[in-house]
Amino acid sequence: MSTEAFAAIDVIRAKxxxxxxxxxxxxxxxxxxxxxVVAEEQMSALAMAIFLRGMDTAEIARWTGAMIGSGExxxxxxxxxxxxKHSTGGVGDKITLPLAPLVAACGAAVPQLSGRGLGHTGGTLDKLESIPGWRAALSTEEITRQLSEVGAVICAATSGLAPADKKLYALRDVTGTVESIPLIASSIMSKKIAEGAAGLVLDVKSGSGAFMKTLEDSRELARTMVDIGAAHGVATTAVLTDMSVPLGQAVGNAIEVAESVEVLRGGGPADVVELTVALxxxxxxxxxxxxxxxxxVLASGRAYETWCRMIAAQGGDPEAPLPSPAHMHVVSAREDGVLATLDAYAVGIxxxxxxxxxxxKEDPVQAAAGVRCLVKPGEPVAAGxxxxxxxxxxxxxxxxxxxxxxxxxxxxxxxAERSPLVFDTVRSS
Structure with missing residues (x-):
């Protein structure tokens, strides 16, 4: 006789x-x-029921809390x-790299537990692993020590954080339930709240290169995550930003690191600088x-100094040359005029x-691979x-x-005039 409090089939039927x-x-x-105890096929059925029927604010907050409670x-x-800070992912979205040391140089502690890329959106850890010697895996003690001594850490999540989410994330990917806003929001927020920071800023992307293609869907996801944060005592703000065009010029791994260093040294593309400072x-x-x-602080060079200390603390050499590609191919303009469009999704692919x-997840990545966007929409071009x-x-x-x-x-x-980089900001009500 089962000693379980509920039967999975009853929970599935209810939803x-x-x-x-x-x-x-x-x-x-x-x-x-x-x-x-609940089998994969049962959770698959429940995930599809949630996808089709949705969840209210209190349900989502409780679901998130249960996933946090599944681990440390x-x-x-x-x-x-x-x-x-967390970004919902985009093309050329290297903002975490200059942002974490910048905010640390301003006096806060930034525990940035990041992931790897899958599909057309790049992973922060993949980018940083193009730096010779840098390591992603840190213990909780190493994370705490680095936060105290440097103020910023970018590393892989420890294995004990939200293990329920790890299982459910993989299941959603193969059951057609990835797009469910309650499941997206609770997945992101369970990991972020478990990281223990008192405040969280969400960069919710919208456009062709983003997970959410429309501003309406992005706004709904942003509001859902901000409400989850409030329910769990984590001050949360969501910034809605454009992802119809790649961020900056560099899309890849090592070339995005190089562009981030340019920003930290006082240069870099204007859109990367703008979004870094806004966040x-x-x-x-x-x-x-x-x-x-x-x-x-960015102009003073203090953020770059913090970057160097952060990279060195994780075994990396901030002065080492980054990998360069074995082969380059140039795509040239066929006519004179102005670059009208540059689709983020296509560049990411x-x-x-x-x-x-x-x-x-198990595939290797090339550190030197990627695309450099030499011209951005609105800029003049000549044939050739x-x-x-x-x-x-x-x-x-x-x-x-x-x-x-x-x-x-x-x-x-x-x-036509380009849309703004930052569309809106959603705060706790």
Missing amino acids: RDGGRLGDEQIDWVIDAYTRG RLALKVDRPTVD AREMLALAGLSSVDPAE AAWRLGAGRAR QPLLELHTDTPDAVPAALAALDGAYSVADAV
């Missing part, structure tokens, strides 16, 4: 029929799934206010450090096919002028990358 799951049902099903929660004992302001506001001007990303540089160690990959770029850009006589 299938449009009912609201009770707190005890949610706590049980997440715990039982983590223990292996980091107790970050540092003297600085702690604040974290830094929001993080500092949550940390109670609004009086510090991140633009001034091209970089992935060149070796910068992976199709499966280079538009894109394709970088790879495997020249055979170039035709597939070029196929991805077919129709991805256009040249016109004039272009």
Whole structure:
């Protein structure tokens, strides 16, 4: 006779029929799934029921709490206010790299537990692993010590954080339930809240290169995550940003690191600098450090010094040359005019096919692979002028990358004014 509090089939039926799951049902099903009592096919059915029927705010908050409770929660004992950042993913989105040391240089502690790339969006850890010697795996003690001594850490999540989410994340990928906003929001927030930071800024992307293609969907996801943060006592702000065009010029791994270093040294593309400073302001506001001007700190070079210390603390050599590609292919403009469009998704797919990303979690990535966008929309071009540089160690990959770029850009006589980089900000109500 079963000693379980509930039967999985009853929980599935309740949601299938449009009912609201009770707190005890949610706590049980997440715990039982983590223990292996709820089978994969049963959780698949429940995930599809949630996808089709949705969840209310209280259900999502409880579901997130149950996933946090499936593992450990980091107790970050540092003297600085702690604040974290998460991006929903994009093309050329290297913002974490300059942002973490910048916010640390402003006086906060930034525990940035990051992931690897899958598909067309790059992974922060893949980028940083192009730095000779740098390591992603740190113990909780190493994370705490580095936060105290440097103020910033970017590393892999420890294995004990939200184990229920790890199982459910893999299941969603193969059951057609990835797009469920309750499941996306609870997945992101369970990991971020378990990291233990007191404040969290979310960069929610919208556009062709983003997970959410429309501003309406991005806004719904942002509001859902901000509400989850509030329910769990974590001050949360979401910034809605454009991902119809790649961020900056560099898309890949080593080339994104190089571009991030340019920003930290006072240069770099204007859009990367703009978004880095905008997110830094929001993080500092949550940390109670609004009086510090991140633009001034960035210009002073202090953020670059913090970057060097952060990389060195994890075994990396911040002065070492970054990997360079064995092969480069240039895509040139066919006519004079103004670059009217440059589709982020297509550029991301091209970089992935060149070796910068992976199709499966176990696939290797090439450190030097990627795409450099030499011209951005709104800029003039002449016939024969280079538009894109394709970088790879495997020249055979170039035709597939070029196929991805077919129709991805256009040249016109004039272009309409571009949409702003930052659309809106969603705060706790």
